Amino acid sequence: MKRKIAAIFAADIAGYSRLVAEDEEETLRRLAAYREVVDDFIARAGGRIFNTAGDAVLAEFPSAVEAVRCAIDIQESLRTRNMAFPPTRQMSYRIGITIGDVVERDGDLLGDGVNIAARLEGLADVGGICISRAVHEQVANKLSVQFADMGAREVKNIPTPVHAYRVAMRREDGTYAPPQDKTTKSGGVRRLIVMAAASVAALVAIAAGTAFYLDSYGPQPARRDAAKAAAEALARLSGKPASPSPGPTAVAAAATPEPAASPVAAQPGPAPSTSSASAERFTPEAVPFVSERTRIALARDYVPAPAHKAFATTINGVSAYVTGQSSEDAAKAAALEQCQQRAETSNGPRKCELYAVGDSVVYAHSKPPLPPQPWVRHDPATERAFSAAEMPLVRDTGRARLEANYGSARRTKAIALGPGGQFFYSVGGDLVDDVVRRNLEACGAQAGTACLIVALDDAFVVPVPAVMKATGFFHAASHTAIAAEARDEVARRLAGAASGWNAIAVGTAGHPGYGLNGDREETAVGGALADCSTRDQDCRVIAIGPFTVEDN
Known part of the structure; x- marks a missing residue:
């Protein structure tokens, strides 16, 4: 037996017995489909399923941050799927997560860490997530979600109280509801402590990304249609492209399609410098504009895939890649088509361009200019509360957009500013460094010169003049x-x-x-x-x- 510290994830379906009793065949069919989503997200986040039983899942993660992020992705993805069913037939997981010392035996994990995760699952809301204090300490400043302190809770078969926190989950309108403090009875995860079963192979799924916005001085496009957005989300969750890909063995995956949450339009400004197609070898960590999750997906799925394959993107991170096409031309056409379909439903720059064909970078533009590091310096002497009315260099129309879309938006958020008044901003990100980098890259590509992070979350992080x-x-x-x-x-x-x-x-x-x-x-x-x-x-x-x- 081997001991180790791991983040333990426990989940099971609320009211599963009732669902089976009402319609066993349909419930089992939907369970299999939902498990594909759950298993895929766990695999993509670096987790490992070590035990299953019926509707319940136990998994381990090397990182508490990845465990919680994975849980949020699962709950939001299944919430979208549940929209197609009446409330009485919706299938929702409760999820509990803790960090603990566990014993590994024949691939299974045993110990207090597993037991506590199961008890936390029982404290979670239907469709919600409950975490231990140890997990909260690891993720509180790294994920842009809210937490409700439930205090110390007495739970069955655990000698000391467990200090628990609830995680805020997204409402149907896209906003986040503050988590309410209420308890529910524990479900079937406790069965996993004594039962073993085989893991299920993961399928391709889509990781949600940061919503990006681009300032403009032109007219605003209309808000994205809610029904179309829901249909797109369902298509992504099923692992199928938004439209058929050319080629009989095509495999298409979105590289973080980054939906936008408010109207934007194209920003005028100097175009990036162009050059002939580069012979640079494709490396995921060098791809600009996209999230770290997309880079991970590219390293996992795109890099090892044989020809013919291609990857396309926009400067605000809407992107798509295809592999297994019948020819290079088919790969290029399919990547651009799928990227463009996603771009048309986002409220940002809509022009997709090929970034890579096969294992070579073919992006027609130079790398976006970036300022020297550090990109953000916190100085209490100069930092002050963000105010759209005091945004430097920006025209009144841009300030109005910031007032409407940035000030009250959820964290993590940032604004990158160009010397000509161009600015690019994002809200609702996960990792600060990721959000900062992507804003600077997008702003730099649009402005043609290095931009500056002027605001992070709700504060100006550079000295913004007021007397002049x-x-x-x-x-x-x-x-x-x-x-x-x-x-x-x-x-x-x-x-x-x-x-x-x-x-x-x-x-x-x-x-x-x-x-x-x-x-x-x-x-x-x-x-x-x-x-x-x-x-x-x-x-x-x-x-x-x-x-x-x-x-x-």
């Missing part, structure tokens, strides 16, 4: 108002001023004045003007934080 008006990004090395011989020194001193408010002033001769590491914007501005006046005349402030500025 931002007019662009400040680059000391190329700013013509600064004397040429002084530009390197300005850049060096700004690089060394890592916190607080920074301002630069110049006089008629281009001699700079510095206001660095100020506790307030006004302090930095006053310091820069005073310093400049000691070596030049008619001084004026030209930069605050990362922005060039002028008088309001």
Whole structure:
């Protein structure tokens, strides 16, 4: 026997006995279909099913974050499937997750970790998820969901109380309901502790991704049709493409289709630089715009697949790949067709382009420009609450969209801003680093130059001027108002001023004045003007934080 620490996932169907009694044949048929979804999500998240019995599933995960994310994906996917049935015939899982020390014996897991997961499952709502305190500590700051503290609960056959939390689940309108504190009786998972059965092979399923939005100065398209969205979701859950793929043995999978939740339109701006088709070898970790989940799916499914295959994407991450096509041309056509179908139902940039054919990158554009790391620096001296009305460089129409769609949206969310006022933002993501990267890539591709993360969740994370008006990004090395011989020194001193408010002033001769590491914007501005006046005349402030500025 081998001992180890693992995240244990326990699930069974609420009211399963009643469903069987009412219609055994139909219930068993739907159970098999739902289990395909469950098993597939578990496999895709790196989990392993180690025990099953009837309607119940026990699985282990090496990561608590992946276990909870997988549980959320399962519940949301099955909620979509249940929409086709009346409430009395809906088939919903309860899921419990804990981290514990377990014993492995002949592939099965035993111990308190398994027992506690089963008890947590019994505390979960129908269609809900209940986690232990140990799991909550691991995922609270890594997943953009809410939790309800249920406190310590006495549960059967566990000598000490179990501190439990409920996870908020999505409503039918796409919003998240705060989890309510109520208990339910435990179901059939406890049977798994003493019963063993074979695991079921996983099928292809789709991982949900972050909803992306692109600012524009043009007209807004209409909101996506709810019925069409539901049909698309059902098609994705079934593992079938939205339309038939050319080629008799085609295998198609969405590479995180990223549905959008509010109207957007195309953003004007410089087009990315183009080059001839690259001979670069395809590597999933280098693919821009898409989520880490999509990269994982590409590494698992696309890379090892033989020819003929292709992968297409948009800059907001709507994408699709196909394998097993009859020819290279058929692969390219199928990838573009399926990507375009998904793009047409999303509220973002709708132009799909081939990124890879076979094992070669054929993307016609250069890599999106990115700023140097770190992409986000938290500084309590300069961070303040996000306000759409104070968004720098952006026109009033863009601020109105941010006010309507960003301010009240759920985390994780971020805004990337270009020097010409282009901006790209996303809401409802999982991992902060993933959301930040994808916003910067999409904004950079649209702007043709590196963008800046100005807001993360509900705060500005760069110094946003209030006493003066931002007019662009400040680059000391190329700013013509600064004397040429002084530009390197300005850049060096700004690089060394890592916190607080920074301002630069110049006089008629281009001699700079510095206001660095100020506790307030006004302090930095006053310091820069005073310093400049000691070596030049008619001084004026030209930069605050990362922005060039002028008088309001």
